[in-house]
Amino acid sequence: MKKPFEAGSGWPFDVTGSAGAPPRKRQAVAETKQPDSAVRQPTHYSEQQNQEDNTLVQSLIGLGAFSARKSYYPELLEKIDELEVEKERYQWLFENALHGIFQASTHDGIRNANPAMAHICGYRNATEFLRAMHSVRDDLFDVADDFDRLMEDLLDHSSIRSFETRFKRNNAQEPVPVSINVLLKDASQGLVEVFVYDITERKRAQAAMARINTELEQRVTERTRELEAAKQEAEAANLSKDKYLAAASHDLLQPMNAARLLVATLQEKQLGPDNQILVERIHTALGGAEELLGDLLDISRLDANAVTPDVEEFAVAELLQPLFSEFQPVAEQAGLELRMVGSNHRIRSDSRLLMRILRNFVSNAIRYTPSGRVLIGCRRKGDELELMVADSGPGIAEHLRAEIFREFRQLDNATKGRSKGVGLGLAIVERISRMLGHQVYVDSRVGVGSRFSVRVPRLENLPNQATEQPLKADTLPLIGNLQPRFDRARVLVIDNEESIRVSMISLLQAWGCQVITASNGEVAHEAWLSFQPDIVMADYHLDHGETGTEVIRQLRQQHPDMLYTPTVLITADRSDPVRQEIQQLGAARLNKPVKPAKLRVLMSYLLDRD
Template sequence: MDLWREDADCEPQTPLEHELFGENRRLRRVCQALMERVESAGMGGAPYGAFEHAVLLAEQVRERTDTLHRTLEELGEANRRLEEARQEAEAANLSKTRFLAAVSHDLLQPLNAARLFTSALEDQPLPAASQVQVGHIGRSLHDVEALIGTLVDISRLDAGVLTPDVAVFPVAELLDVLTEEYRQVARARGLELHYVGSSALVTSDLALLARVVRNFLTNAMRYTESGRVLLGCRRRADGLEIQVGDTGPGIPEARREEIFLEFRRGSSASGEDRGLGLGLAIVERITGLLDHPLSLSSVPGRGAMFSVRIPYGASRDMPRTVSAQAPLEGEERLAGARVGVLDNDQAILDGMTAMLSGWGCEVVVAAREAEIAGRLEPDRLDVLMVDYHLDPEDDDGLALAERLEQEYPNLRIMLITANHDATIKQRCRERGYACLFKPVKPLRLRMSLIHLLKS
C-alpha cells in the first residue's frame, strides 16, 4: 500500500518535508524493484518465503554442524579407547615374553637333566629292549624341547625383543654338528643323509642360523618317505648358500606361500610327528631379522629344496674361540680330561656326572661359589662348565667365570645357560668362552669340549 496515499491528509508544509516525502517515494520504488527481482530468481513466491527458506537452510547447517561435532567427539573417544587397548595389548605381549623368558630357565632345568641322564643311559650296555625304551624317552624329550623352544622363539620374535648376536665363524662349526645329529634321525627313518661340507667363513648369529637349518632338516626328514636328504653349500657371488633338499612329495606352486604361515602343516610320511606348523613361520621371521635371503624350489612328486644365503666373513674378524678345524672324527675321546661343573641344581650335577664319566672324563662338581676352591680345585681343571643362573647370593656364572679366569689364566671355560640374550653371547665371545644353551645337546657338548681341549 502506498504510504503517501495513507498519509494523504498529511500534506508537506515545509521544503524539508517536501524533500523527505520525495526521498521516501524513491526508496519505495527501489525496494519494490528489488523484491520483484528476488521473486523472479526462484526464491519463493514472496519475499517472506525467501526469508523462511534462508532461515531453514541456516537451521539445517547448524544441526548438521552439531552432528558433525558430536561424531568427531565420538570418533576421538573411540580412537582413545583403541589406543588404550593397543597399549594394553602391547603390555600384555611384553609381559608374556618376559614371563616366558623368566620361566624358560625353570622349565628347561628338569628337561636338561632328563636329557643328560638319557644320554648317559644310551652310552651304557643295556638289553635290547631297554635300549629301545631309552630311545623312545630320548625322542619324547627332544619333542618337548622343540615345543618349548618354539613357543619361546615365536614369543620373542613377535615381541621384537630378540637381538641377533652376529659374528664370524666357520660354517662347518654349525653344519658338522647338525649332520651328526640328523644322521641318526635319517637312519631311524630309513633315509640317506648326504652332506657336502664347506670351509667358508660366514657372518651370522650361529644360534639363530642353527634354528633355521634345523627346521629345514626336520621338515625334510618328516615329509620324505624314502630316498635321501641333502645338506650342502654353494658359493655364490654375494654369499654362501646353505641348501637342504629332499626326495619327498614336493610342494605345489599354490602352497609355496601358505607353508610359511603359522599352523600350516602337511601330511608327514609316517602319518605321525606332524609338528605344530610353526617351523617355517619361525624360519621366515628369523631370516628376515638376519636379512638372509630365503628361497624355495620344488617339483611336485620329486622333492623340494630350501636354502638360505649367508654373507661371507673375514678371518681377521673371527673370535679367538673359533677356529676353522677339520670335522672331528668319531673315535676322538675325552678320556682323562678333568672337567669341573658348577650348577645350583643337583639333578643337573648328577646328570653331567653320569654323562661325562661315560665319556671317560674325571668329573668334579659344586653347587655354590663358596665350594669352588675346595671341591673343584680350578688350578687342576682342564675345563670348567658354569651355569649362568646361580643362587641369588652368588654372582651370575659369567661374572664368576671372568673372576676365575683372572686368577687361573689357563682355565678353559664353558658357559651353559637358558638365557639367549645377545649380550651374554657377545661377552662370551669376547672373553673366549664356549657358550651352550639348555637343554644341552650331548653331541654339541662333546664336540665343544674337544675343541676347548685342543685350543
C-alpha cells in the same frame, strides 16, 4: 545533516531519489512542440526576454539558427531518458544492496550511506547513521590504528581489497567484524568509496573451528598420553612376559635336561637288546618333548617382540661348518648322507637367527627324507647369497607349499620311525626371515625332492681363500674319534640342581673325564683350588639370584689364570640380554636341554683349541 552526495563528485548516481521507485521516462519535451500560436507565454515575461531564453536553450542543445540541427532533437531526448532510467536503476540498487556502501571524505566525514550500512552498525536508517558519524576514525572504527594503517596503504595503492577490521555499533553494542573494499576517488579531497561486508558469521565459524581444533588437539594430547601409557604398559607386559618365558624355560627344561643327560649316559653303556630299545624310545620321546617346548618358547618370544636382531658381517663358513657338525651324526643315524659345499663368502645378517633358519631346514630335510642324501650349500644371486638345504625326499605338492609355513601344519609323509615334530619349525622360519628382511624360497618336485633356501646380503669374498669346494665329513671331528681326547680331562660343573650334577657326572665320566661339581660360587672357589679344571661348565640360573656369569667373573678375579680356561654357560634363557652377557664374558653358550652330541663336539673344540 550532511550534504547529499552530488552527481559531480564522482558518485555514480543521485541519492535524492525515492527507494523502490520503478524506472520511469521523463515526459517528452517533444509534447510541447505545438504551433507557436498555441503556446501560452507568461504574462510577466517580455518578448525580448523570451527570445533571449530561446536563443540560450537552442545554443545549449546545439540548434542555433540552423534548422537542420532540429532533426537531432528527438535522439537527444531519447538519450536523456535512457540516462534517467539508468540513474534510477542505480539508485534502486544502492538503496536495496545487501552489503553496506558509504562515501566519505577526510574533510567532511561520511557524506552518504545506504540502509544496509546503517543496519550493519545497528542504526534504524541511513539518516540516523549519518547523524552519529562525525569522524570516520573515531566514530566508525573500533580500532583507530586500523584506520591509520588503511589510509597509509590506500595512498600507496589507490584501492584496498578485503581489509578486515571492526566497526562500532549503536548503543555500545559489541563491535561488528567487517571486510571492506576501499577505492580512492580523489586523493586531493580524500574522497573514498567503501563497500562493507559483515563477516560476523565467518568469524563465528572461524572461532568455532578454532575451538574445535583446540579441543581436537587436547583430545589428541590426551589420547597420545593414553597411548603412551598403554605402550609403556605393553612394554612392561612384554618384559614381564619375557621374564616369565625365561623362568618357564628354566623350570620346564631343567628336569628334561637331567633326563636327557641320564639317557645319554645309558646309551654309552652296554645294555641288553630290550633295555637298549627302551632307552632309544625314551631318547626319542625326550627329543620330541624338547623340540615342542623349544619351538613353543621361541615362537612366543618372536610374537612378543622379545627378540632383537644383532646384524653383523661374518663368514658364511661360520654357519655351515657348525651346522654340518651338529647334524652329521643325526643324518648318519637316519641312514642318510649329509654333504656340505663350503664357501669363502661373507654375508651380513644375524648369525644366531640365520642359524636357526638353517637348522630348521636341515632338521626337516632329515625328518622327511627316507633315503638318499641331504645337501647344505650356497650360491650367488646377484648382490645376495642364497643359503640352501636340498634333499632327495618325496617332495611337496604345489598347493601345500603355503600351508607348511603356518603354525601346527605338517605333512603326513614323515619317514616312519622319525619324529614328526609339532609343525612350528617353518612358522618360526617365516617370522625370523620377516624380522631380518630375508626372502625364503621353496622349490620342490613330487617324487624328486625339495630345496629350501634363504637369501641374505652378500659382501666381498674373504682374501686369500680357496674357491668353493666340497667339505668332506672326515675333515670334521666325529663323535667316534672324540673319546680319546677326553681322557683324564678335568671338568668343573656348577649347577644348583642335584639331578643335573649327578647326570653330568655320569655322562662325563662315561666319556673319560674327571668331574667335580659345585652348587654355588663359594663351593666353586674351593673346587678350583683343589681341582684346577681344564674346562668349566656353569648353569646360568643358580639359587638365591646368583648367576653363572657372576660366579665366573668372581673366579677370574680370584684366580687370574682362569681367564684362559675354556668356559661354557648352559641356560634355558634364550633372551637377548642373557646371550649378550655370555658373549661379553667370552664364554661359549649351550641351550637347554643339552644335546650330548653337541656338548661333546663343543668340548672337543674348546679343549683342542686350548
